[in-house]
Amino acid sequence: DGPLVDDICADLLSAAESILLRSYAVVRLDRTAATSLARAWSAARLFFSRATSSEEEFCRHLRRHRRVVGGNLLGFNRPSDAKVLFRAVCSDVWREAEGGTPWPDDGEDGGELRNASIEAAERLHDLLTRILDEIRSVVAKRRGVGTGDTSCVEKGICSPSKKRRRLCPEVSATSIKASMPNALPSMRHAGYCPLDYFLYHGGTSTAGGSAPNCSEHVDRGSLICVSLTDVLGLEVLPRGSANFVCPEVLSCGEALRRDRGSAGCGDLVCVMAGDGLAEACGIRGRRGFDIEASASGQGGGEEMLRACVHRVREELERARLSVTYELRC
Numbered sequence: 001d002g003p004l005v006d007d008i009c010a011d012l013l014s015a016a017e018s019i020l021l022r023s024y025a026v027v028r029l030d031r032t033a034a035t036s037l038a039r040a041w042s043a044a045r046l047f048f049s050r051a052t053s054s055e056e057e058f059c060r061h062l063r064r065h066r067r068v069v070g071g072n073l074l075g076f077n078r079p080s081d082a083k084v085l086f087r088a089v090c091s092d093v094w095r096e097a098e099g100g101t102p103w104p105d106d107g108e109d110g111g112e113l114r115n116a117s118i119e120a121a122e123r124l125h126d127l128l129t130r131i132l133d134e135i136r137s138v139v140a141k142r143r144g145v146g147t148g149d150t151s152c153v154e155k156g157i158c159s160p161s162k163k164r165r166r167l168c169p170e171v172s173a174t175s176i177k178a179s180m181p182n183a184l185p186s187m188r189h190a191g192y193c194p195l196d197y198f199l200y201h202g203g204t205s206t207a208g209g210s211a212p213n214c215s216e217h218v219d220r221g222s223l224i225c226v227s228l229t230d231v232l233g234l235e236v237l238p239r240g241s242a243n244f245v246c247p248e249v250l251s252c253g254e255a256l257r258r259d260r261g262s263a264g265c266g267d268l269v270c271v272m273a274g275d276g277l278a279e280a281c282g283i284r285g286r287r288g289f290d291i292e293a294s295a296s297g298q299g300g301g302e303e304m305l306r307a308c309v310h311r312v313r314e315e316l317e318r319a320r321l322s323v324t325y326e327l328r329c
Contacts, residue, residue, distance in 0.1 A: 008250065008268065015271060016134035019223075022238040023308035024272045026228070026247050027131075033123035034267035037227055037323060040120035041265045043113040044086060044197040045321055047104060051076060052084060052199070067102045075102040082213045086197045088114075090121035121195045124269075124325040128223045131271060132327065193221075196324040200233065202316035214312035221274040221328035224308075227265040231320040234270060237309040244311070264321060272308035274326065 008026045009015040018025035029037065051061040058078070065076040065086075077085045088101045103114040200213050213233070226234055228251035235244040247270045254266055312320075 012131050012134050013138075015131050016138055019131070019135060019271065019273050019277075020138060020305055022240075023306050024236045024238070024247075024270055024310075025131075026250060027127070027269050027271050029123075029127070029267045029269060031267075033127060036116070036120045036123045037265060037267075037269075040113075040116040040195075040197075041227065041321060041323055043116040044199075044323070045264070047086065047113050048084060048197070048199045048321065058084075061104075065102045065104055074100065081201075083198055083200045085199075086113075088117045088121070088195045088197075089192055090118045090195055091193060117195055120323070121193070121325060124195070124225050125193060125327065127269075128225055128271065128325070128327040132222055132277075135277070193328050194324075194326050196326075198320075198322050198324065200312060200316055200320045200322075202231075202319045213314060213316065216309050216311045218307035218309055219272070219274045219326060220276060221326040222277045223327045224272045224274050225325045225327075226270045226272065226310075227323040228268040228270055229320055229322055230264050230266075231317055233312045233316055233320045234322070235311050235313055236270065236272065239306050246313070265323065272310060273305055274328075275307040276328070277305065277307070 008028050009018055012027075015025040015027050050057060051065075052058055061076050062078070067074045073085075074087050074089060077087070079085055088103075090101070101114075198214075216237070228234065228248050230248075230252055232246055232248050232252055234248055235246050237244050247268075251266055251268045254268065
């Protein structure tokens with residue numbers, strides 16, 4: 001499993017310093033946020049159990065609960081044979097827009113998934129915003145800029161970025177164009193911060209385990225929050241290291257002490273730097289995709305920050321459901 005990750009951050013300032021130093025931090029949620037996350041995780045598990053119960057049910061859910069807007073997917077999707085995804089955008093502007101997240105019907109427990117997702121997104125957004133404030137303050141001090149003047153940081157964080165699309169193979173260009181309601185705000189709008197539920201099938205993959213779960217990559221945006229589960233899966237590459245580490249070693253250890261029947265995610269999350277934050281702190285034109293350069297520390301400097309390279313390991317003990325929130329500003 002490789003070397004263990006460092007201890008859980010004691011506060012938000014230590015989380016900010018860990019992200020600047022390593023590109024990630026392990027953070028413990030407060031009781032309210034942890035309860036919201038567990039509720040959302042449980043609601044997503046129920047949705048996926050129904051949506052993947054048979055190929056017929058899968059196709060029915062795919063038709064009813066998927067919408068592609070501007071080349072970006074909302075709702076239910078199968079990016080590969082190894083996993084399924086439900087993406088929600090829960091900010092007010094997106095909830096009120098016509099053609100937003102295609103939630104399941106109330107009769108399918110869609111009300112619980114919708115309400116739990118909105119609450120969890122609000123809690124995670126608040127956490128990432130507070131950590132981002134701490135990062136801005138630390139970066140400003142290192143650069144000799146007054147803490148009240150972080151325009152140099154804010155300018156970089158808001159720059160647009162690119163990432164591979166998560167589109168279902170069955171979606172055609174015609175269907176994408178036909179599903180772009182004019183009422184929706186731009187994808188670059190500050191309110192577009194996606195909350196993603198990923199279900200990795202593990203040994204039950206229809207591809208017999210041949211499809212990769214999730215290869216090395218970085219995410220767009222400023223900060224990304226990933227729930228740590230009771231299945232060893234998420235692996236991150238610390239800045240300056242050639243070895244991936246698995247933060248879920250910590251959550252799996254704590255899961256052994258939780259009551260049976262509790263949610264598969266506890267109160268620990270991994271907060272990672274996105275490519276927008278890396279650019280804001282001095283990396284211009286390099287978004288962290290160069291694994292070898294990241295491992296060797298090339299182009300470093302004490303103030304340099306790389307977006308967190310991460311992946312999901314190929315062999316999972318069993319199915320793994322994780323919740324991810326991306327702060328894009």
